[in-house]
Amino acid sequence: MIVAEQKTIDEVKTLLADARKVLVIGCGTCVTVCFAGGSREAAILACSLRMASQLEGHARDITDVTVQRQCEWEYLDQAADQIKDAEVILSLGCGVGVQAIAERFPNAWVVPGLNTKFMGLPTEQGVWAERCAACGDCVLGLTGGVCPIARCSKSLLNGPCGGSEGGHCEIDPDTPCGWQLIYDRMEKLGKLELLMDVQPPKNWQKARDGGPRKIVREDLKLHHEE
Amino acid sequence: MSLGATGNPNPEANKNGLLAGSNLEKVLRAGHFAVTAELGPPQSADHLVIRNKARHLRDCCDGVNLTDNQTAIVRMSSIAAGAILVQEGLEPIIQMVCRDRNRLAMQSDLMGAYALGIRNVLCLTGDHQSFGNHPTAKNVFDVDSCQLVKMVSGMRDQRVFQCGEAIKGQEPRFFVGAAESPFAAPVEFRPYRLGKKVKAGANFIQTQLVYDVPAFETFMEKVRTLGIHEQTSILVGVGPLKSPAMAKYMKESVPGILVPDELIQRMTKAGASWAGKKADEMSKEEKKARSEAWKAEGIKICIELIHKVRAVPGVAGIHIMAIEWEEAVRPVVEGAGLLPRPNMHEPPRTDTD
Structure with a gap:
């Protein structure tokens, strides 16, 4: 929401x-x-x-x-x-x-x-947390369903920076480190090998950086008969 | 000569078999134990600050890191400071962080840095801006450190820009470095993350400060199991402690730095003659004497650490981070028996072209 x-x-x-x-x-x-x-x-x-x-x-x-x-x-x-x-x-x-x-x-x-x-969800009564940054090119399939764009303070794609400590991000002890979450989940699921490839720079054109976005679905548009 | 988008490496540039031909590359290639040090550019436009600090580092290291807006505080640009070092006859290693520039600005700056005579670059993520003096700034992180390593080595080896377009004319040829923080969470992932950076093209690695040698040995064991030390040169980050308070601060507040209690106790003991005295009860001379006693112990500890990490298989050198204390570098290097530094200068040639 x-x-x-x-x-x-x-x-x-x-x-x-x-x-x-x-x-x-x-x-x-x-x-x-x-x-x-x-x-x-x-x-x-x-x-x-x-x-x-x-x-x-x-x-x-x-x-x-x-x-x-x-x-x-x-x-x-x-x-x-x-x-x-x-x-x-x-x-x-x-x-x-x-x-x-x-x-x-x-x-x-x-x-x-x-x-x-932000776009997020309630994590407990009275608490909401960000989950999606609408980057336009979903990478959740590479990271076990935890978003590095929305949940890492630096939106890193190749692993945590040096500021991850005790499971939290260095910017704030109340902010979980997105990459610790990714690592833990991938380890639990036996999919750590997915993290070993060097991920190329992201195509930010699909995000807000490419200008205001619009989706056109021709199949849904009403076409008036001439 | 025309080169396609995937280009051949420029035969002119590496006829000597070197990637960039920097002094640091030559020292490591020759199998010497390398020494690099750090120089923090000023929060001003004063070139004399760089020249004065350079004086302390001359002839006692193989390359000097110029930090890039470290801790997200605005300082003179690392490339400008590096160019001043070139004028001074020292070897710069410019640091480049992903926080402040997108891929266009980074590539443009890399070409400029090469044109100014800079031959080494250390690719870093960069501290989050919330720690610095412009916490409301927008961060960039268009590419991450791994991707930056790949971009810089691609410009050199494939002669292409990040977009894949060929570089027509002289490509920037850097000896490419990256960092690793061996003790930051999740620690199990750190050797693999280091491996990713090496796979992306990192020729040398400088680590976060190491004070806990057994923990570092554990890290290096895994690095060796993965064979990473054979594909890159690992320089261990060391730094002299200035005071017990600094040691405690690093232990408690800086992610990824482990300071054993034993070292904090040694630092405290070094100032034992002044123990129990409050700062306002001490004369200027007493404070100075205490500070000198702490610093002497800090340098001593640093020298011991260098001996210990040097004995760890797979270590190719050290990187000394004496933060705002460049004067400490020479006594540390000298005390560790690492002077004089190897002279890699080729005999002068008389080029006619």
Whole structure:
């Protein structure tokens, strides 16, 4: 899932500036599951902002709505009237959601209420960790299902650097060394020989470095008959 | 002469049978026990710092490593510092880390370094930027150290850029080095990782600092079983300790460095005359005397370590890392009986071309 966390209330207030009519819009997918921007969080944030505006003597009309997926226009259309009516849209979607609103509603002023962090999973209640860097050319088949791009601080492909110690990365004792995880797993699975080849430099063109990416599936496109 | 993308090695460049013709390569080729040392470029643009430090290293080592923004702190470029050493008549080994440059910049810098007379390069991953003075910087790591080794040796042996395109004209010919940290986790993988670097083309290896000789012997046993020592020259990293605090810091805080308690005790004992005195109770002279006593013991320990690692089969030399203490190199090398250094200079020729 896409994992995000809320911006501080102070930053959100700065983003809202002196807008009087605000719509907080939540998203029912990834950010609901990571408790950052679902209907519950949208309602709580709207409530907090209302209280703050009352305390500060700056009356704002703040409402909230949540759509199933901010990243698809058909879901956003269901909230079209509220979106068009608001002075500022505070999106509690990921960065994709914010941009989907901006693209679909050219006259709407939309600001982000979240910081989109990474693609990852919950490792325990209340803890999420990064797992995929969307490099566009998956190497998990070489490394036993542990990603060296996302989980090594240097994205090394040929083994650990000298900073691996006691199973953790030197940058932070709470960060496991990705290559220790790979090594342990490959050893357990009897596949260490897969780590002995010198892996060539990666094709980063398939990652973000190659520019904004797009997938076109001709088989799925709607072709209108002439 | 036209050369295809897979090119023939340039016959001009290795008519003497040498890969790069550097002094370090000649010393190792002749079977001498090699000595390299480290010089940290300044955090300024002052060339005199390099020249002054070079004075301490002249004639007491076969090559001088120029660190590349070590510990992710911005310093004068290793190539510029290396070019100054060439002017001074010393042999530079430029370090190149993968953190700050992509493959284009690295290859461009390698050609520039060769053109400036540099003949050795040590290929390193590079410390993570979070440790340095620009922790918010973007890191690159376009290639890793293994891939860098392959790129540099490919430029020399296949005369190709990393993309496979032929280098038209003079190719950069470096004696290619890599590093290994024998005691970093996972230790079982370290000899194999070293093997990968050698397979990628590493002609020489400089290790992380070794203080624990039995642990190093265990590592070398595996290296010999794999036959790696026969395909490359392994230089063992050694460094004089400056104080008990430095020894403790390295033991506790630097991944991959093992400092036996016995050595920490020896360092502590060396300053025993001043034991129990707080820093603010000591005069300047007393502090200096204590520091000198520590340093003398540090140099003594370093010399002993050199004798011990030299006896380990498969060791081809030492690499002295006297961090910000270049003055210590000469007494260490001299004390270890490694002076004078072999003179590999060919008799002067009168070229007319």
